[in-house]
Amino acid sequence: xxxxxxxxxxxxTPELKPPVxxxxxxxxxxxxxxxxxxxxxxxxxxxxxxxxxxxxTMTGRLAHAVxxxxxxxxxxxxxxxxxxxxxxxxxxxxxxxxxxLALATPFQQLVLSDLRTHTSYGRTKSYGELAGEIDRPxxxxxxxxxxxxxxxxxxxxxxxxxxxxxALTGYAGGLEAKRYLLNLEKKRIISP
Numbered sequence: 001x002x003x004x005x006x007x008x009x010x011x012x013t014p015e016l017k018p019p020v021x022x023x024x025x026x027x028x029x030x031x032x033x034x035x036x037x038x039x040x041x042x043x044x045x046x047x048x049x050x051x052x053x054x055x056x057t058m059t060g061r062l063a064h065a066v067x068x069x070x071x072x073x074x075x076x077x078x079x080x081x082x083x084x085x086x087x088x089x090x091x092x093x094x095x096x097x098x099x100x101l102a103l104a105t106p107f108q109q110l111v112l113s114d115l116r117t118h119t120s121y122g123r124t125k126s127y128g129e130l131a132g133e134i135d136r137p138x139x140x141x142x143x144x145x146x147x148x149x150x151x152x153x154x155x156x157x158x159x160x161x162x163x164x165x166x167a168l169t170g171y172a173g174g175l176e177a178k179r180y181l182l183n184l185e186k187k188r189i190i191s192p
Contacts, residue, residue, distance in 0.1 A: 025043060025044075025066065025067030025068075025069040025070070026041055026042070026043045026048065026062045026063075026066050026067050026069065026070040026071070027041065027042050027043075027071060027072075027073035027076035027077065028040060028041035028042075028049070028058075028059065028062070028070060028071075028072055028073070028077070029041075029072060029073070029074035029076075029077045029081070030055060031077070031081050031084065033084065033085070033088055034088055034180065035088070035154075035173050035176075035177035035180050035181065036052055036173050036174070036177055037052075038050055038051060038052060038084075038153070038154075038173075039051050039052075039053060039054075039055055039058045039059075040077045040080050040081065040084070041058070041062055041070075041077075042076055042077060042080065043062075043066050043067065043100060043102065044100075045098065046097075046098040046099060046100035047080055047097050047098065047099050047100065047152060047155060048062065048066055048099075048100045048102050048103060048151070048152070049061075049062060049103060049151050049152065050080070050084070050151075050152045050153050050154055050155045051151055051152075051153060051172070052153060052172045052173040052174075052177075053172070061103055061151075062103070065102050065103050066102050066103075079097055080097050080155075083095050083096065083097055084154065084155070087154065088154075088184070090184055090187070090188045093121045093185075093188070094116075094121070095155050097155065099152050099155055099156060101113065101151070101152070103151035103152075104150075104151055105146070105149075107142065107146055108146040108149065108150070108151075110134060110136075110146075111130070111134060111143055111146040111147060112146070112147075112150060112152070112156050112158075114134070115130075115156050115157060115158065116156065116157065118130055118133050118134070119157050119160040119161065120160075121157075121185050121188070121189065122185040122186050122188065122189035123160065123189075124160050124161070124162045124166075124182065125160060125161055125162070126140075126161070126162060126163065126164045127140040127141070127143045127144045127147075127161055127162075127163065127164070127169075128140040128164050130143050130161055131143045140164075143161075144161075144169065144170070147161055148170045148171070148172060149172070150172065153172055153173060154181065157181075158171070159171055159177075159178045159181040159182060160182070160185075168182075
């Protein structure tokens with residue numbers, strides 16, 4: 001050994017192990033899907049985001065509304081990713097992962113909390129119909145706004161709500177994503 005190797009050997013510490021990071025209060029990952037990249041996040045075992053929003057904006061919202069400890073920890077999202085992927089290839093009709101509407105406003109919570117019971121797989125409903133079902137018959141536009149800012153897209157099926165004329169209107173992932181989801185569901189209804 002030369003002098004440099006001797007000195008380096010004195011500094012080596014084979015017993016060192018990589019650090020183990022604690023679980024985050026909010027774990028998130030970016031997940032590529034056929035309808036675009038989605039930011040998925042969980043807190044305390046519940047999905048708080050399934051969003052098309054950009055990473056910086058969404059992690060900022062999560063840090064403000066849920067906890068400042070927001071870390072990219074993909075493994076914590078394995079169940080969510082698996083169910084989402086199964087849904088997006090037509091192998092799943094319902095999600096079993098739990099949802100937390102921590103990022104939703106009080107009105108959004110009213111609209112989104114029972115959305116799964118007000119909509120059914122492969123079927124659409126108008127904003128006005130949904131407004132009537134939540135006892136806000138004159139709030140079709142407000143319902144549309146609430147759905148347009150849904151922080152838990154796909155898992156809470158806001159894509160199933162359309163204009164009264166049958167037209168596809170705004171969707172956070174874009175109209176092509178909305179069309180993809182509706183066609184996927186319709187195809188699975190016809191040929192289960």
